[in-house]
Amino acid sequence: MNIMIIKHLLCVIFLGVVCAVSTSCTAQEEKLTIEIIAAGTVSDFWTTAFAGAETAAAQYGADIKLFGPELEKDDLLQEHILLQSIARKPDAIIFSAADKILTTEVFDAANSEITIIELNSGLDDSRLASYVGSNNRALGHTLAQEIASRFSGGTIAMINNAATVAAAKERETGFLESLSGNPEFSILASVYCDADIDKAEKLAETLMEDHPNLTAIVCLNASATIGAGRAIEKAEKNDIFLAGVDCAAEEAWFMECGVLDVTICQNPYAMGYFGVEAAIRHIRGESAEEVIYTDFSVVTKETMFLKRNQQLIFPIS
Amino acid sequence: MVNKLLTLLKQHFHLNSLWFIISAITVFMALMATLTIALIMNIRFSAAIDNAAFVNNARIVSAAADNIDGYIMEVFRTSRVVAEMTETYPAQKDIFDNVRFLLPEDIDTIAVFTENGDLELKTDDRPLLPKQALTSQQWFRAVAPGSSMFVLSNPHIQHLFPGEYRWVISMSAGLSWSSGEQNRRGMMLIDLNLSAIDELFADMMDENSYLYVMDEDGEIIFHPRQQMIYAGIWQDETISSADIGEGSLIVENNSERLLVSVGPLSYASWRVVGVSSLKGALSYDADMPVFVIIIISLILLIVVILTILISFAVTRPMRRLMTLMKSVESGKWAVSSEGNGIYEVAALSESFNKMVNKIKLLMEQVLTEQRALRESEVRMLHEQINPHFLYNTLDSMVWLAERGDRENVVIMIEALAKFFRLTLSGGKDIIPVRDELKHVESYLTIQKMRFGNRFDFKINMDQSVADRFSMKMLLQPLAENAVIHGIGNTYEDGMIIISAYLDADDLIYVIQDNGIGMAPEKLKMIAQNGTQNDVLLDQGVGIRNIRQRIQLLYGGNYGLFFDSEPESGTTVTIRIPAINDKVARKS
Numbered sequence: 001m002n003i004m005i006i007k008h009l010l011c012v013i014f015l016g017v018v019c020a021v022s023t024s025c026t027a028q029e030e031k032l033t034i035e036i037i038a039a040g041t042v043s044d045f046w047t048t049a050f051a052g053a054e055t056a057a058a059q060y061g062a063d064i065k066l067f068g069p070e071l072e073k074d075d076l077l078q079e080h081i082l083l084q085s086i087a088r089k090p091d092a093i094i095f096s097a098a099d100k101i102l103t104t105e106v107f108d109a110a111n112s113e114i115t116i117i118e119l120n121s122g123l124d125d126s127r128l129a130s131y132v133g134s135n136n137r138a139l140g141h142t143l144a145q146e147i148a149s150r151f152s153g154g155t156i157a158m159i160n161n162a163a164t165v166a167a168a169k170e171r172e173t174g175f176l177e178s179l180s181g182n183p184e185f186s187i188l189a190s191v192y193c194d195a196d197i198d199k200a201e202k203l204a205e206t207l208m209e210d211h212p213n214l215t216a217i218v219c220l221n222a223s224a225t226i227g228a229g230r231a232i233e234k235a236e237k238n239d240i241f242l243a244g245v246d247c248a249a250e251e252a253w254f255m256e257c258g259v260l261d262v263t264i265c266q267n268p269y270a271m272g273y274f275g276v277e278a279a280i281r282h283i284r285g286e287s288a289e290e291v292i293y294t295d296f297s298v299v300t301k302e303t304m305f306l307k308r309n310q311q312l313i314f315p316i317s
Numbered sequence: 318m319v320n321k322l323l324t325l326l327k328q329h330f331h332l333n334s335l336w337f338i339i340s341a342i343t344v345f346m347a348l349m350a351t352l353t354i355a356l357i358m359n360i361r362f363s364a365a366i367d368n369a370a371f372v373n374n375a376r377i378v379s380a381a382a383d384n385i386d387g388y389i390m391e392v393f394r395t396s397r398v399v400a401e402m403t404e405t406y407p408a409q410k411d412i413f414d415n416v417r418f419l420l421p422e423d424i425d426t427i428a429v430f431t432e433n434g435d436l437e438l439k440t441d442d443r444p445l446l447p448k449q450a451l452t453s454q455q456w457f458r459a460v461a462p463g464s465s466m467f468v469l470s471n472p473h474i475q476h477l478f479p480g481e482y483r484w485v486i487s488m489s490a491g492l493s494w495s496s497g498e499q500n501r502r503g504m505m506l507i508d509l510n511l512s513a514i515d516e517l518f519a520d521m522m523d524e525n526s527y528l529y530v531m532d533e534d535g536e537i538i539f540h541p542r543q544q545m546i547y548a549g550i551w552q553d554e555t556i557s558s559a560d561i562g563e564g565s566l567i568v569e570n571n572s573e574r575l576l577v578s579v580g581p582l583s584y585a586s587w588r589v590v591g592v593s594s595l596k597g598a599l600s601y602d603a604d605m606p607v608f609v610i611i612i613i614s615l616i617l618l619i620v621v622i623l624t625i626l627i628s629f630a631v632t633r634p635m636r637r638l639m640t641l642m643k644s645v646e647s648g649k650w651a652v653s654s655e656g657n658g659i660y661e662v663a664a665l666s667e668s669f670n671k672m673v674n675k676i677k678l679l680m681e682q683v684l685t686e687q688r689a690l691r692e693s694e695v696r697m698l699h700e701q702i703n704p705h706f707l708y709n710t711l712d713s714m715v716w717l718a719e720r721g722d723r724e725n726v727v728i729m730i731e732a733l734a735k736f737f738r739l740t741l742s743g744g745k746d747i748i749p750v751r752d753e754l755k756h757v758e759s760y761l762t763i764q765k766m767r768f769g770n771r772f773d774f775k776i777n778m779d780q781s782v783a784d785r786f787s788m789k790m791l792l793q794p795l796a797e798n799a800v801i802h803g804i805g806n807t808y809e810d811g812m813i814i815i816s817a818y819l820d821a822d823d824l825i826y827v828i829q830d831n832g833i834g835m836a837p838e839k840l841k842m843i844a845q846n847g848t849q850n851d852v853l854l855d856q857g858v859g860i861r862n863i864r865q866r867i868q869l870l871y872g873g874n875y876g877l878f879f880d881s882e883p884e885s886g887t888t889v890t891i892r893i894p895a896i897n898d899k900v901a902r903k904s
Binding site: 267305 | 542545
C-alpha cells in the first residue's frame with residue numbers, strides 16, 4: 001500500500017515541478033506601449049523631448065512610438081494621427097496639442113481606457129492624468145520681467161502661437177499680468193502666427209511698418225521667435241529688442257548676431273523624460289503628480305555659452 | 318488513496334504521537350539543513366561574484382583607458398601629420414584652399430592658427446566666425462603657441478561657424494613652422510565629435526555596468542546618461558566617490574551596492590570610471606529567488622510527505638499493538654498480536670501475548686478457586702449442622718433432665734446455643750480468634766458432658782492473639798477428631814489442649830490430645846492429603862476441607878501439620894496468617 005502511495009506522490013511532485021518551471025519561464029511581463037503624439041517632429045525642441053522620452057522608456061522597459069506632423073502648423077494632420085493612435089489602444093498617449101484640436105472628442109474616444117498625459121500644451125480637462133511641461137504663466141511673467149528690467153517704458157508688440165492653444169494663452173496672460181499694470185508700457189494687441197514661421201515673419205514685418213517706434217517684440221513660442229528674428233535681420237533693425245522662447249539653432253545664431261536679445265529656454269528633454277515616467281506611474285497605479293513643471297531659464301548673448309546653458313540649449317545628438 | 322491516507326492521519330493525529338514527533342523533527346532538520354545550505358551557497362556565490370566583478374570591472378576600466386589613450390594618440394599623430402604638411406608645403410599653402418579633406422567621422426575640424434589668431438590652414442571651407450570671437454575662446458588659450466604640448470578640452474559647444482552648434486571635445490596642440498625665412502608659431506585645433514567617444518566603449522557595457530569619463534575636477538567628459546545629467550534629471554552619485562585616484566571601492570547607494578573602479582589615462586588628465594552593481598548571487602538573475610524558493614519548497618514538500626509516510630509505516634505495528642491493548646482493556650481476551658518486522662515491536666508483541674495468556678490463566682484459576690472455596694464452606698456448614706450431633710446432644714439433655722440434673726441441662730443448652738450462634742457468626746467467614754476458641758469450647762463442653770466427663774479439655778489463648786482474626790470453623794472438626802478418634806475409644810482420663818498463639822506474623826492453633834494416636838502409615842496418609850481413603854472417610858473429609866480452605870485462601874505456605882505416635886496421642890498444628898482487625902473488617 002505504501003509503495004502505491006509513494007508512486008502516486010512522486011507523480012504529483014513531478015507534475016508540480018513541471019508546472020512551476022513552465023510558469024516561471026512564461027511569466028514574462030508584457031511591455032507597456034506608450035505613444036507620443038507631438039505637435040511637431042523635426043524641431044530641436046521635439047527631437048530633444050523625444051530623446052528624453054526614449055531614455056525614460058528604456059529605463060522603465062516600455063515600448064515607445066513617436067508620431068506627429070513634421071511642422072507644428074499641421075494641426076489637422078495631428079488630429080488625424082491622434083485618432084489613429086487612439087484606435088490602436090496603447091496603454092498611454094502623451095499628447096501635445098498643436099492647435100485647434102477637438103480635444104473633447106478625442107478624450108471621449110479614449111474613454112478612460114488610455115492614460116493621457118499632456119505635454120506642455122496646457123489643455124484643461126479632468127480626464128488628463130498629468131500635465132508635464134513648463135509653468136507657462138510663470139514663463140510669461142519671466143519674459144515680462146526681462147522687458148521691465150531693461151526698459152522703463154515703450155511700445156511692446158506680442159506675437160503668440162494661436163489663440164486656441166491653452167499654453168499660448170497662459171503665457172500671454174502671465175506676460176500681461178506682469179506688465180499691463182505699468183502705464184509706461186503700451187502693449188499692442190497680440191497677433192497669432194499659428195506656429196507658422198513664415199506667417200510670424202510677415203506679422204513682424206507688418207508690426208514694424210505699422211509701429212516705427214516699436215521698443216520690443218515679444219514672441220511667445222519658437223516659431224514666432226524665429227519668424228520675428230528673420231524679419232528684424234532682413235530689416236536690419238537690431239535696435240528693436242526681441243524677446244523669445246526656446247533656443248533652436250537659428251535662434252542661437254540670431255542671439256549671437258544680436259537680433260535676439262533674450263530668450264527663455266525650456267527643458268524639453270526633461271518634459272519627454274518625466275512625461276513617460278508619469279505615464280508609466282499612472283498605468284502601474286502608482287502615485288504621480290497631476291502637474292509636473294519642468295524648469296526653464298533665461299538666456300542672453302552673454303550667458304548662452306556658459307556651461308550650464310550650453311547643456312540646456314544644445315542637445316547632444 | 319490520498320483521501321484514505323488523510324483520514325488515517327487525522328484519526329491518528331496527536332501532538333505527542335510518535336509518528337508526528339518523528340515527522341516534525343525530521344522536517345525541522347531538513348528545513349534547517351536546506352536553509353543553511355542555501356544561505357551558505359548564497360554568501361559563497363555572492364562573494365565569488367563580487368570578486369569576479371572586481372576583477373572584471375578593473376579589466377574593463379583599464380581596457381577602456383587603453384582605448385581612449387590609443388584614440389588620443391591617434392588624434393595626436395594626425396595632428397603631427399598635419400603639422401608636417403604645414404612645415405613641408407608652406408609655399409604651396411594655397412593648395413589647401415582648393416582641397417577638401419576627407420576626415421574620419423569622429424573628427425569634425427582640423428585648423429591651424431597663428432599665434433595672432435589668423436587662420437593658416439583648415440580642412441574644410443566653411444566660413445569661420447570673426448577672429449575676435451575665436452581668440453577669446455578657451456581652446457585658443459589652452460596651450461602656448463609653438464610649444465609641443467597638447468591639451469584636451471571638456472565637452473563644449475563648438476563655436477567656430479555661424480549658426481552651427483555641435484558638441485565637441487577640442488584638442489589644442491602647439492605648433493611651429495617656418496614660412497620662408499621666418500619661424501612661425503601657432504596652434505592647431507582638432508575638434509572631435511563627442512558622440513565618437515561613445516563608440517570607444519559602447520561594446521564594453523551591459524545592463525549591470527557602465528563606464529564614464531571625468532576630468533580631474535569631477536566634471537563629466539563622457540557619460541552614457543550625459544543628456545540626463547545635462548537636463549538636470551539625474552545625478553551620478555558615484556562621481557564624488559570616484560575621486561580616489563586609481564583603484565576600486567564599493568559604494569552603498571540607497572539599496573544598491575555599486576562597485577566603482579577608477580583608472581587613469583596616460584595622455585589626458587582624465588579618469589575612466591567603471592560602475593557595476595553588485596547584487597549578490599540571488600538577485601543576479603531576476604528568476605533566481607523564485608527558482609530557489611521553488612526548489613526549497615519542493616524539497617520540503619518531498620521531505621514532509623516521505624517522513625509522514627515513513628514514520629507512519631514505522632509506527633504502524635505499535636499502533637496495532639495499541640489497538641489490541643485497548644480491546645483487551647475493554648474485556649476482549651481472545652486476542653493475540655502477531656510479531657512482525659521490527660525487532661523491538663516483535664519483542665513487545667511477544668511479551669504482550671505472554672502477559673495476556675498469563676492473565677487469562679490466572680483469572681480462570683481465581684474463578685475455580687473461588688468456586689471451590691464456596692463449595693467447601695457450604696459443605697462445612699452442612700457438617701456443622703449435623704443432625705446426628707444435634708440429636709445426640711438433645712438426647713443427652715433429655716437424659717440429664719430425667720435425672721433432674723437441672724444445672725447441667727442449663728449449661729448444655731447454653732453451650733449448644735453458643736455453638737450454633739458462633740457457627741453462623743452472622744454469615745461472616747473471618748471471625749475473631751476469641752470467638753473461634755469459644756466455638757470450640759462450646760463444642761467440647763457439650764461433648765465432655767455427653768461422654769460423661771471421660772475427658773477434660775483446656776484452652777490456652779495467648780493474649781497477643783485475642784484481637785486477631787482467623788478463618789472460622791478450623792478447630793471444631795479437629796476437636797471432633799480428637800474426641801471421637803483420640804479419646805472416645807479409651808477409658809482413661811483424656812485430655813485435649815487447644816492453644817492459640819502468634820509465631821511472627823502467623824497465627825498458630827495447636828490441638829493436642831493424649832488419645833490412641835496414629836500409626837505412621839496412617840499419619841503419612843493423612844498428612845499427605847487426607848482423602849480417598851474409605852477407612853478414614855469421616856475424619857478425612859474434615860481435614861481435607863480445612864486444608865483446602867487454607868490453601869485456597871492463603872496459599873501453599875500455610876496448612877495443617879500432624880504429629881502423632883500410637884498410644885501417646887496426636888498433635889495437630891494449624892498455621893495461618895494472623896489477620897488484623899482492619900483487614901478483617903475490609904473483607
